Amino acid sequence: GAVVSQHPSWVICKSGTSxxxxxxxxxxxxxxxxWYRQFPKQSLMLMATSNEGSKATYxxxxxxxxxxxxxxxLTLSTLTVTSAHPEDSSxxxxxxxxxxxxxxxxxxxxxxxxTVL
Amino acid sequence: xxxxxxxxxxxxxxxxxxxxxxxxxxxxxxxxxYWYRQIHSQGPQYIIHGLKNNETNEMASLIITEDRKxxxxxxxxxxLRDTAVYYCIVKGNEKLTFGTGTRLTIIP
Numbered sequence: 001g002a003v004v005s006q007h008p009s010w011v012i013c014k015s016g017t018s019x020x021x022x023x024x025x026x027x028x029x030x031x032x033x034x035w036y037r038q039f040p041k042q043s044l045m046l047m048a049t050s051n052e053g054s055k056a057t058y059x060x061x062x063x064x065x066x067x068x069x070x071x072x073x074l075t076l077s078t079l080t081v082t083s084a085h086p087e088d089s090s091x092x093x094x095x096x097x098x099x100x101x102x103x104x105x106x107x108x109x110x111x112x113x114x115t116v117l
Numbered sequence: 118x119x120x121x122x123x124x125x126x127x128x129x130x131x132x133x134x135x136x137x138x139x140x141x142x143x144x145x146x147x148x149x150x151y152w153y154r155q156i157h158s159q160g161p162q163y164i165i166h167g168l169k170n171n172e173t174n175e176m177a178s179l180i181i182t183e184d185r186k187x188x189x190x191x192x193x194x195x196x197l198r199d200t201a202v203y204y205c206i207v208k209g210n211e212k213l214t215f216g217t218g219t220r221l222t223i224i225p
């Protein structure tokens with residue numbers, strides 16, 4: 001199946017700094033990429049949907065100025081957590097939907113664990 | 118999205134078939150049933166999906182009732198590596214929304 005990678009796999013940062021997470025579709029082109037967040041013992045929560053070359057659509061309650069999403073190419077989307085605080089510590093997961101597929105299968109990355117001290 | 122209902126947790130003996138039920142009584146005609154699983158600290162993994170016919174692939178089988186109001190995911194010979202949270206999701210063209218899923222534990 002299609003492979004999605006994320007980098008870094010884990011990151012520890014100080015409060016107030018910004019962190020960028022990359023999501024890449026390795027062997028396919030993705031029209032749409034999604035960013036999820038998962039707190040311990042909870043389910044995945046969709047944060048935003050991004051389409052290549054256009055602005056991301058954020059879910060209700062997600063601050064777009066804090067979670068900056070860029071989807072500049074069909075194989076790369078980035079999520080930047082700006083001025084991170086301890087409550088932003090979470091497991092961030094991206095997924096990608098393949099261009100031209102007849103059904104809406106999404107392929108997920110392995111996730112990035114962010115810890116803000 | 119149509120809402121789904123799954124048991125919170127299930128156990129299954131290693132080597133036996135694991136049958137995971139899902140109720141989706143409000144599913145509409147153009148919505149598919151998708152199954153994903155998430156092994157601890159990893160991203161979700163696609164398992165299978167279907168519209169109204171039963172489906173089988175190398176990982177699992179999906180049995181959808183004739184009225185489409187429920188479905189069952191079958192892992193034919195469960196192994197310890199199948200221990201995970203299994204999510205049943207109903208969707209059309211919109212975004213994938215995860216519920217709480219079923220935590221399946223395979224017992225040696």
